[in-house]
Amino acid sequence: MSASDMLSDDQMMLRDAVQQLASGFLAGASRADRELKPPVENMKTLSDQGFTGTFVPEAYGGLGLGVLENTLIIEQVARSCANTAILMSMTDGATPRAILHLGSEEQKRRYLPRFVAGNLYAAWSMSEADAGSDLAGMKAKAVRDGDGYRISGSKMWCSCAQVADLFLVLVRMSDAKGLGGVGGVLVERGTPGFEIGEHLDLIGLRGTGMAPLFFDDCYIPADHVLFGAGGMRDLLNVFNADRISGNPTVCLGVAASALNGAAEYVASRRQFGQAIGDFQGLRWKLADMAIELEGARALVYRAARALDAGQIDPIDASITKTFANEAAIRITDAAMQLAGGYGLSAEYPFERHFRDVRGMAIGYGTTEIHRNNIGRAIVEGSYRA
Incomplete structure (x- = not known):
């Protein structure tokens, strides 16, 4: 059973609806990368269909959905366009969450409905x-x-x-x-x-x-x-949600797209009289990619559920982010290798997938900083296997 199989019917319907909508972003993904142009038109499409500000409570115009649902949305968007997923994770992430949990009532009423409506972008x-x-x-x-x-x-x-x-x-x-x-x-x-x-x-x-x-x-x-x-500790607690539904979730979506693209390529590419996907060595590489992807997804979904239950441990967030970041780098790198020369060409998405996830191990706390946090917890005894 994969992590996706543990979703409720409503969660699977949400995931599938966003995936279908976001598939329309594929054509513009390379253009956004090439022209350094944020794809705000995709954000409008998402907001028109009610997929922005979904975690905002109903009192402020939102749907009051949980971190797991937010994770599902961003993951599916990232499969088609990582840049749109980052815009989504910002406007549906840190700033509005901080306003919701730390802001005054006046600040909440001033800004949160506008995030839901999709006419206010945040950073x-x-x-x-x-x-x-x-x-x-x-x-x-x-x-x-x-x-x-x-x-x-x-x-x-x-x-x-x-x-x-x-x-x-x-x-x-x-x-x-x-x-x-x-x-x-x-x-x-x-x-x-x-x-x-x-x-x-x-x-x-x-x-x-x-x-x-x-x-x-x-x-x-x-x-x-x-x-x-003196309020930074409270903010960092709020940011635990973004350490899950933002950075590592974008990595999940991009890595899934890279794996699917590599699988399609090795099934169609023929060398030495057969599809290269028939060679055992390449099949093992695909298997390793799938193993890492499912491991990362299980960690992300587990952490999202814990956040929704109010039980998240910051060390779990560090473990999840570190694993997802580094798994995505390995998966996208392997996809480039499987695609051969095409993997290095800007006409294909393989090299862009790698470039898009590479910096995620630096943003939201480097993986070295998160390892420091994990190691400290182990030594001090607050984490036990």
Whole structure:
């Protein structure tokens, strides 16, 4: 029994409906990658069919679905277009979830219905030039000024920055050392003193609108503070959902597409008088790819269910993300190898699949950082096999 076989009838219907809808994104996936253009038209298609803001409670216009359902949606989108899946995971992920769990009632009513309607895109920004894995090294700051705050500094690697309307920005708000001095503010596009840099040209996920952010004496009113200094632990708890339904789930979808593409190729490609899929060595490679994919999917679905039951352990999230990231890299690399020269050609999706998942082992905490977390828990005794 695979992980997919353990879904309810409603969950399978949701998965299949999204897969069918997202199949229309395939044709534009390479164009988004080639032109560095976020496929916002796909987001409109998803929102028109009611697939945005699905985790938002009914009181704010959403469906109130769980993390597992959100995971199923993003996985199916990623099978067709990884860039759309990243846009989806941002607008249906960290920022709106943080507003739902940490925001004021006024903030919830101001923003959440617009996420559901698909007319508000979100991003969040944590990293800086000298503060990536070391969050305590943040230097961007927000200083009190009358009834509001003035933000100064810069941020790096902000996914969806080119298209986002609302940004959750982590800034230093007090002199307390480390994360104790860090808070979170909501900054809307077009706020004076806030500038979005040029689209970053990276190895993969080139259609996600990733860019740096610049703040020069940027004023925001006090009601745009999501949480003050000392609230980072609460935010990180919220982010556990995105460590599952976002990053590793995108890896699942891309890896599944790579495996299916490789299987189709070896069944049709003939060498030495037979289909290359008839050679035992290549069949074993496909088998290993399937084993890793099913293992990653089982971990992701298990973690999503635990989150929905309020039982997630951050170490489980670290284990899941690390395994899914590295399995996807191996699967997409193997798919390129099986496709031979075609695997290296931009006319085929194989090399793009590899490029799109390669950076996922860096984003949302490098796999090395997550291994540190796992190893610490083992040594301290909070994790036992």
